[in-house]
Amino acid sequence: MTELHPQNQRLSIKLLRWVILTALIAGxxxxxxxxxxxxxxxxxxxxxxxxxxxxxxxxxxxxxxYSIDPELAEQVVEGLFQQREIRxxxxxxxxxxxxxxxxxxLREAPFRxxxxxxxxxxxxxxxxxxxxxxxxxxxGDLVVTxxxxxxxELFLDRSVVVFASGILRAGILAAILxxxxxxxxxxxxxxxxQSLLKVNPSEPGRQTIIAPKNHENDEFGVWVSTANDLLExxxxxxxxxxxxxxxxxxxxxxxxxxxxxxxxxxxxHLQSTLDDAERAGHKVAVLCCGIDDFxxxxxxxxxxxxxxxxxxxxxxxxxxxxxxxxxxRLGGDxxxxxxxxxxxxxxxxxxxxxxxxxxxxxxxxxxxxxxLYSTIGITIFPDDGQTADELLQKSExxxxxxxxxxxxxxQFYVASVDSEMRERKLMEKDLSKALTNNEFHIVFQPQIxxxxxxxxxxxxxxxxxxxxxxxxxxxxxxxxxxxxxSIIDIGNWVLDEACKQAxxxxxxGHFIKLAINLSAVQLKDSTxxxxxxxxxxxxxxxxxxxxxxxxxxxxMENLAKAVSTLTQIKxxxxxxxxxDFGTGYSSLSYLKxxxxxKVKIDKQFxxxxxxxxxxxxxVNAIIQLSKSLHLNVIAEGVETEEQEAYLISRGCDxxxxxxxxxxxxxxxxxxxxxxxxxxxxxxx
Numbered sequence: 001m002t003e004l005h006p007q008n009q010r011l012s013i014k015l016l017r018w019v020i021l022t023a024l025i026a027g028x029x030x031x032x033x034x035x036x037x038x039x040x041x042x043x044x045x046x047x048x049x050x051x052x053x054x055x056x057x058x059x060x061x062x063x064x065x066y067s068i069d070p071e072l073a074e075q076v077v078e079g080l081f082q083q084r085e086i087r088x089x090x091x092x093x094x095x096x097x098x099x100x101x102x103x104x105x106l107r108e109a110p111f112r113x114x115x116x117x118x119x120x121x122x123x124x125x126x127x128x129x130x131x132x133x134x135x136x137x138x139x140g141d142l143v144v145t146x147x148x149x150x151x152x153e154l155f156l157d158r159s160v161v162v163f164a165s166g167i168l169r170a171g172i173l174a175a176i177l178x179x180x181x182x183x184x185x186x187x188x189x190x191x192x193x194q195s196l197l198k199v200n201p202s203e204p205g206r207q208t209i210i211a212p213k214n215h216e217n218d219e220f221g222v223w224v225s226t227a228n229d230l231l232e233x234x235x236x237x238x239x240x241x242x243x244x245x246x247x248x249x250x251x252x253x254x255x256x257x258x259x260x261x262x263x264x265x266x267x268x269h270l271q272s273t274l275d276d277a278e279r280a281g282h283k284v285a286v287l288c289c290g291i292d293d294f295x296x297x298x299x300x301x302x303x304x305x306x307x308x309x310x311x312x313x314x315x316x317x318x319x320x321x322x323x324x325x326x327x328x329r330l331g332g333d334x335x336x337x338x339x340x341x342x343x344x345x346x347x348x349x350x351x352x353x354x355x356x357x358x359x360x361x362x363x364x365x366x367x368x369x370x371x372l373y374s375t376i377g378i379t380i381f382p383d384d385g386q387t388a389d390e391l392l393q394k395s396e397x398x399x400x401x402x403x404x405x406x407x408x409x410x411q412f413y414v415a416s417v418d419s420e421m422r423e424r425k426l427m428e429k430d431l432s433k434a435l436t437n438n439e440f441h442i443v444f445q446p447q448i449x450x451x452x453x454x455x456x457x458x459x460x461x462x463x464x465x466x467x468x469x470x471x472x473x474x475x476x477x478x479x480x481x482x483x484x485x486s487i488i489d490i491g492n493w494v495l496d497e498a499c500k501q502a503x504x505x506x507x508x509g510h511f512i513k514l515a516i517n518l519s520a521v522q523l524k525d526s527t528x529x530x531x532x533x534x535x536x537x538x539x540x541x542x543x544x545x546x547x548x549x550x551x552x553x554x555x556m557e558n559l560a561k562a563v564s565t566l567t568q569i570k571x572x573x574x575x576x577x578x579x580d581f582g583t584g585y586s587s588l589s590y591l592k593x594x595x596x597x598k599v600k601i602d603k604q605f606x607x608x609x610x611x612x613x614x615x616x617x618x619v620n621a622i623i624q625l626s627k628s629l630h631l632n633v634i635a636e637g638v639e640t641e642e643q644e645a646y647l648i649s650r651g652c653d654x655x656x657x658x659x660x661x662x663x664x665x666x667x668x669x670x671x672x673x674x675x676x677x678x679x680x681x682x683x684x
Contacts, residue, residue, distance in 0.1 A: 027170025115152030188212035266328030457513035520554030543573030603637020
């Protein structure tokens with residue numbers, strides 16, 4: 001408990017000092033003023049007394065001078081010296097002849113050093129002696145000198161009384177004021193302080209400050225009431241803060257959506273498990289589970305259903321598995337698990353198979369039956385790593401790479417994973433220099449109009465010839481470019497090169513519409529519309545000779561942004577198309593919203609056309625859907641005459657593929673164009 005202030009630091013003592021000091025100073029000043037006034041009055045009395053004495057002896061002194069009677073003059077002087085204050089008296093004629101005079105010494109007094117500066121040592125008074133007979137005649141002077149010590153002595157006596165009484169009155173007033181202040185101020189404050197000292201800082205709301213007696217309704221009462229309210233509020237805030245800290249602690253360790261441990265907590269649990277396993281000589285498996293194509297769920301339904309699905313997925317992932325030490329959500333659609341005390345990889349494979357089987361069963365969410373598929377990457381301690389970070393990283397890498405090969409499977413980490421990751425990094429580095437080193441070039445694949453069997457246009461494709469790797473397929477380097485953002489510069493380069501070649505062909509009289517692919521990253525770029533316009537203007541190409549193709553997945557990453565961007569592009573006269581249709585969402589709702597002119601059937605469906613019933617049905621459905629929306633349809637990957645004939649019979653408008661020509665450089669494409677059976681018509 002906090003101690004009260006030392007005695008000499010208390011407010012009551014300070015108040016007493018100041019009250020006494022102030023009262024004494026005020027009393028002293030008032031007394032000094034009164035003494036000064038009394039001194040002035042004493043001097044007035046001295047003057048008045050001297051004047052009265054002179055008035056009494058004036059007539060006898062005048063008679064003595066008039067009759068030149070030294071004896072009478074001596075009597076007058078003797079009479080004056082009956083007054084003890086008179087130090088000198090003299091009566092004289094105008095010619096300075098004195099008829100009588102008398103003198104005595106100044107009285108010695110110890111206080112003269114104080115009073116002489118005020119009253120002077122002596123004061124001289126005189127009166128003219130005049131005889132009216134019948135005209136006034138001046139005969140001489142009566143002069144007296146008064147010793148001021150007697151009047152000063154009386155003055156000092158009165159001053160002592162005045163000063164002492166003033167100080168006494170001031171002291172009494174100070175004591176009264178102190179008692180009043182003590183009763184009305186310091187004692188109530190002391191009582192409040194005593195109550196405050198009893199308040200527990202950790203629980204301030206439990207102790208109430210008591211208002212001083214008889215001060216319940218004045219300022220002290222208001223202060224105490226306000227302080228109690230404040231303490232209650234502080235107590236409430238402390239409770240809220242503790243609750244908030246508990247929530248923050250939980251959020252820092254657990255995923256708020258699924259309630260599973262987050263990555264940080266999982267990592268700590270994993271490291272602790274590895275330490276125990278190392279001491280016991282056991283093996284531990286780390287499984288990283290990722291949902292395949294979870295973005296499509298949010299796109300087909302909504303984010304609320306997506307969140308509910310993640311919660312159900314987490315519950316199913318962790319149920320009925322005693323060998324699972326910890327499960328967590330790493331983020332997004334990725335989860336991780338620990339299987340401890342395993343004997344060999346077969347034990348982990350059994351668990352992974354069981355997990356995949358159970359996770360592939362339909363989830364019932366808001367009257368929707370949703371099927372999910374997952375991919376699992378597996379690492380084993382101590383074979384694949386010694387630390388939690390190393391094992392977790394490798395399991396994530398394994399899961400990511402497994403998704404690129406197939407879906408709904410599990411895969412163990414192998415040394416090739418590291419080499420593939422390093423290879424990817426090297427390729428990313430080489431890719432950053434490819435434009436500068438002129439390693440890219442473009443090729444053109446003709447697009448055939450089935451109505452008149454003419455070349456209606458060409459798709460522009462990029463090729464990368466690496467100086468040491470040789471030909472690098474686009475499906476390998478394009479995803480890398482999209483991940484690191486270099487696809488924007490690459491895409492802009494393709495557009496510029498295509499427009500440059502189109503300008504050359506148009507000057508030669510060949511007006512070909514070129515189809516350019518836009519990636520999802522380019523579609524998000526706020527400057528893409530302006531860059532397309534400026535590139536067309538730079539090379540003098542009319543907008544109707546350019547077509548932009550976008551993929552379904554690129555559109556669905558941000559449908560609103562895609563609609564806005566494509567609308568602006570379409571307004572300028574450029575046609576738009578959906579590429580690889582059927583491989584993504586194939587949703588009628590988004591297809592109706594998109595400002596597109598053409599739908600492009602993916603080559604994987606055309607490849608098995610007339611062979612695989614499912615692919616044939618998909619192609620028919622795409623053509624019918626497009627026709628119902630008044631959209632043109634082009635099929636890519638046409639390789640046989642039978643495929644072409646079937647597509648034409650079903651109403652497909654255009655075709656593209658090796659049946660007509662492989663993608664060729666500009667000069668070879670021009671040769672093909674000139675050698676084609678019909679001259680392509682110009683586009684209006």
